[in-house]
Amino acid sequence: MRHFKDSLLRALLWLSAFLSVAILVMIVGFIFYKGIGLISFDFIFGDYSPSGDGGIWPMIITTIYTVVISLVIATPIGILAAVYLQEYAKQGRLVRLIRFATESLTGIPSIIYGLFGAVFFVTTLKLGMSILAASLTLTIIVLPVIIRTTEEALKTVPRSYREGSLALGTTKLQTLYKVILPSSMPGILSGIILSVGRIVGESAAIFLTAGTVAAMPESILSSARTLTVHSYLVTQESGDIELAAAVGIVLIVIILAINLSATYISKKFNKATNK
């Protein structure tokens, strides 16, 4: 009987693992099957044309713009906020409140952020429908992610490192800069990677703040269209599943490339510091 239960549990575990992988493979497989026929050099690097046979280079550039601008703003603010909460703030009600707020922020549907962005950045700050407005909205979306992961990373730095450093007559800032931040770098990096995924995958909030202009953006104040928004609109307007799937392939490859390079970087980092 005990043996039977054990086998049953084993089978269940195996099945769950199999199912989750199978679903992923099916989705990726479907997208590749539908879209691979359209992938070509011209499709990726060609300029867009409304007739439908043009490329998606403007969307790729727009996507890169939003990722870079959002991260350039969100990373330093997020890390500084996490350092303040974890290392400097007196742990009390205020800090608990801030933590609760950041946690709640991660759970809000992105369309709400989009609406806020459309009202505040686009209209009130008069940025118009633009890459900048979208990037600022995305900054708010990923900020809690970066703060949380950085805080977790800081928590894993052993107390003994802090004590060891301070006991050598260093200031708190020196200890932070030379010992604590380097030791928590892999964790901070993984937070940034998560954010990249979040930004690249976002559509609703961008749709409402950057608009849908399908052309190469002239500046960050131009309205433009990211890959996900493009994918959505193509499906919506023409029902061209193949084109949408081809855009999907490009998205998957970009995210895969980012994840692999991030794993590589954090491994390098670990080697430099731990080995």
Place this chain on the structure above:
Amino acid sequence: MEQRKEGTSIINVRDLNLFYGEKQALFGVDLAILEKEVTALIGPSGCGKSTFLRTLNRMNDLIDGVKITGDIIIDHEDIYKTNDVIKLRTKVGMVFQKPNLFPMSIYDNVAYGPRMQGIKNKKELNKIVEESLRSAAIWDEVQDRLKTSALGLSGGQQQRVCIARAIAMKPDIILMDEPTSALDPISTLKIEELITNMKKDYTIVIVTHNMQQAARVSDKTAFFLNGEVIEYDDTDNIFSTPQDQRTEDYVTGRFG
């Protein structure tokens, strides 16, 4: 309690009380620690000996809600009246219970303190690193691998590099908080030898659980119990002819 006035005292503690919030952990500690001697602090767990040690370089400042009354004079200066904790900690080094080297190379670990003090000259740093590692009797074992990670060393080697790291600051006093409690007997012996050799240059205050260790390495011993110093005397006297019944009970192993 008996204090013998010979040699020069470098640390003078007068009527020291320490509170963790409401709870009092040290009660009216008076202690004069002599220059270039090894002073051992012994006593059962929770008797306040580590807490006391950590007041000497103000490491207790890191804990919220710690309150201290009384005076600690180090080198004619009341360390709780000056605000220069940095200067105090460069003068009073510390070695912890478990080796706590940073995840960097051996060289960078030892050079860490001097670099933070603003020493950038490569030659000077090389000299400090070599001298410190030699003083900690670990140079021969690590000279070929200075640029490799310090965390690849054995526990005993790491602890000696920790001592080198403290020495690199050229302190007057080195505090050791049960430095061998995480080490095997052979590594322990090496550290004890090292302590004996170091006392010609440094004043050492060591907390230990191990009474044989106190007897082997120290000149003076203070016996702590429930946050009070019960007896403070030459180590030989503490172990052969203790004045207080409680000291005798402890050193003969009747409790602890």
